Amino acid sequence: MAEYALTTPLTDEAVEKLRIGDRVLLSGVIYGARDAAHKRLVEALDRGEAPPIAVEGSVIYYVGPTPPRPGKVIGAAGPTTAYRMDAYAPRLMEVGMKGMIAKGKRSEAVKRAMVDRTAVYFGATGGAGALISRCIKKAEVVAYEDLGPEALRRMEVEAFPLTVVGDCHGGDLYLEGRKAWEGKA
Amino acid sequence: MRVIQAGQVTEALTRLGIEKAYKIPPDMLRCFDAALATEKSETGREILRQIQENAAIAAQGEVPYCQDTGTAVIFAEVGQELKVEGDLEAAIQEGVRRAYTDGFLRKSILADPLRRRNTGDNTPAIVHYALVPGDRLKLSFGAKGGGSENMSRLAMLRPSDGEEGVKNFVVETISQGGANACPPLVVGVGVGGNFEKVALLAKKAALRSPEARNADPYYAAMEEELKERCNRLGIGPMGLGGTVTVLAVNIEVFPCHLVALPVAVNVNCHADRHGEIVL
Numbered sequence: 001m002a003e004y005a006l007t008t009p010l011t012d013e014a015v016e017k018l019r020i021g022d023r024v025l026l027s028g029v030i031y032g033a034r035d036a037a038h039k040r041l042v043e044a045l046d047r048g049e050a051p052p053i054a055v056e057g058s059v060i061y062y063v064g065p066t067p068p069r070p071g072k073v074i075g076a077a078g079p080t081t082a083y084r085m086d087a088y089a090p091r092l093m094e095v096g097m098k099g100m101i102a103k104g105k106r107s108e109a110v111k112r113a114m115v116d117r118t119a120v121y122f123g124a125t126g127g128a129g130a131l132i133s134r135c136i137k138k139a140e141v142v143a144y145e146d147l148g149p150e151a152l153r154r155m156e157v158e159a160f161p162l163t164v165v166g167d168c169h170g171g172d173l174y175l176e177g178r179k180a181w182e183g184k185a
Numbered sequence: 186m187r188v189i190q191a192g193q194v195t196e197a198l199t200r201l202g203i204e205k206a207y208k209i210p211p212d213m214l215r216c217f218d219a220a221l222a223t224e225k226s227e228t229g230r231e232i233l234r235q236i237q238e239n240a241a242i243a244a245q246g247e248v249p250y251c252q253d254t255g256t257a258v259i260f261a262e263v264g265q266e267l268k269v270e271g272d273l274e275a276a277i278q279e280g281v282r283r284a285y286t287d288g289f290l291r292k293s294i295l296a297d298p299l300r301r302r303n304t305g306d307n308t309p310a311i312v313h314y315a316l317v318p319g320d321r322l323k324l325s326f327g328a329k330g331g332g333s334e335n336m337s338r339l340a341m342l343r344p345s346d347g348e349e350g351v352k353n354f355v356v357e358t359i360s361q362g363g364a365n366a367c368p369p370l371v372v373g374v375g376v377g378g379n380f381e382k383v384a385l386l387a388k389k390a391a392l393r394s395p396e397a398r399n400a401d402p403y404y405a406a407m408e409e410e411l412k413e414r415c416n417r418l419g420i421g422p423m424g425l426g427g428t429v430t431v432l433a434v435n436i437e438v439f440p441c442h443l444v445a446l447p448v449a450v451n452v453n454c455h456a457d458r459h460g461e462i463v464l
Contacts, residue, residue, distance in 0.1 A: 001227075001228075021228060023231075063252065064252060064253075064291065065252050065291070066248075066249050066252050066254060066289060066290055066291040067289050067290075067291070068289070069247060069248075069289050072247070072248075075248055075249065075252065075289060075291070076243070076248050076249040076250065076251055076252040076254075076291075077252055078251055078252050078253075080252075080253070080332065081332045081335070081365050083365065103365070103367065103423060103424075104332075104364060104365035104424065105364055105365060105424070123423060123425065125232055125235045125236065125239070125423055126251075126332070126367035126423055126454070127236065127239070127250065127251040127330075127367045127454055127455050127456045128235050128236060128238075128239040128251075129239070129243075129248065129249060129250060129251045129252040129253075130239050130240075130242040130243035130247075130248040130249065130250055131235055131238050131239035131242055132239075133248045134242065148292070148303055149252075149291055149292070149293070161235065163228065163231075163425060165425065173425050173426065174364050174424050174425070176426070177226070177228065177419075177421060177424070177425045177426020177427070178364070178418070178419040178420055178421070178424070178426050179419070179426075180226075180419070180426050181225070181226055181229075181419035181420075181421055181426045181427050181428055182417070182418065182419035183417050183419065184225060184417075184419060184428055185225075185413065185416035185417045185419075185428040185429075
């Protein structure tokens with residue numbers, strides 16, 4: 001297990017060296033989007049429209065934060081469960097998305113697309129909303145404001161603690177990690 | 186007849202709702218300490234350390250523990266010798282509304298399951314009433330996360346499936362969905378009753394303290410056995426592999442029909458926000 005400090009946008013070269021179990025501290029711009037925002041992003045792409053984010057090399061964080069207190073950047077901002085975005089993720093990888101941050105298992109189609117398109121799936125600690133909020137230095141809604149907690153957000157993060165849970169070589173920590181520890185309790 | 190004002194219910198519930206979103210109960214914190222001491226995977230220990238740090242940051246009262254501040258679930262036990270002056274149901278809903286609005290909590294409730302418009306204040310809370318002896322009102326509150334709720338299951342087993350059938354169903358539920366439910370988990374199991382009763386039992390069990398064992402030694406032993414079996418699955422903290430998948434398995438039971446063996450598993454994440462008010 002290696003440790004890396006990475007900055008977005010991610011390159012193929014940066015993604016290729018990552019292996020499941022590696023720890024990453026991620027900095028730079030990431031985009032926060034979940035169910036409804038993904039649906040709209042993919043619909044926009046299918047209509048041939050330019051998406052409201054810089055997709056090339058982008059990292060999308062599946063998050064729906066609590067409202068910020070006055071003077072705060074953001075509220076609690078931990079990851080949501082990824083499988084609900086499985087229907088949309090391969091389409092976004094087609095147009096250059098390189099990373100996803102969330103929690104939980106992915107579909108075979110998503111894992112295949114990660115291999116084909118050289119992309120990575122980072123796990124953030126679910127439920128650690130307060131801890132993660134400290135890494136988010138700036139946050140603004142850039143599209144779909146009507147969706148409330150589900151609006152599309154641009155976030156600037158510093159040293160966001162992540163684990164590589166799916167790599168571009170077909171590795172899946174949800175399978176491998178469990179296999180390694182089955183029957184060991 | 187003892188009399189309380191509905192407004193007292195609103196005030197108490199507002200306070201409790203906000204407090205629980207920021208301060209994870211002490212029984213959960215003790216379970217995290219125990220989990221860190223027993224977890225064998227380094228990745229698992231790192232996740233548990235993050236969970237502990239998160240709890241400490243949230244307890245300062247600026248940022249909630251988890252961004253999913255949940256569905257408000259309330260078990261209201263109303264003493265038969267108590268009169269609530271005013272509208273109890275409205276008072277409970279107002280308490281929840283204020284907690285989620287004044288406490289800067291996320292509003293996750295949709296007015297309609299298919300048309301999906303947000304109600305904007307996290308109401309309605311889901312309230313279950315019971316009439317009980319006495320002149321008190323007891324409100325058991327849980328802010329129940331949606332991700333773990335989605336991994337919950339119910340089955341109408343055959344009586345011949347017996348104890349093994351019930352235990353296998355619980356382990357199978359955690360095996361299939363545990364990784365997605367933000368482990369380490371508190372697993373609520375209902376056994377008996379009928380179709381709707383068993384789900385309520387599982388919910389009660391999921392919101393019970395992870396440190397409280399079933400009063401019946403037969404079920405208390407089953408709780409311990411199921412905890413061990415779930416932890417042998419290897420799922421680990423956040424599903425990344427490890428030896429602590431569940432912090433506790435809580436079982437609640439009820440008599441049932443002779444042809445039936447209902448079982449329900451309500452999964453709760455490590456953001457197990459539960460508390461009580463007695464008025």
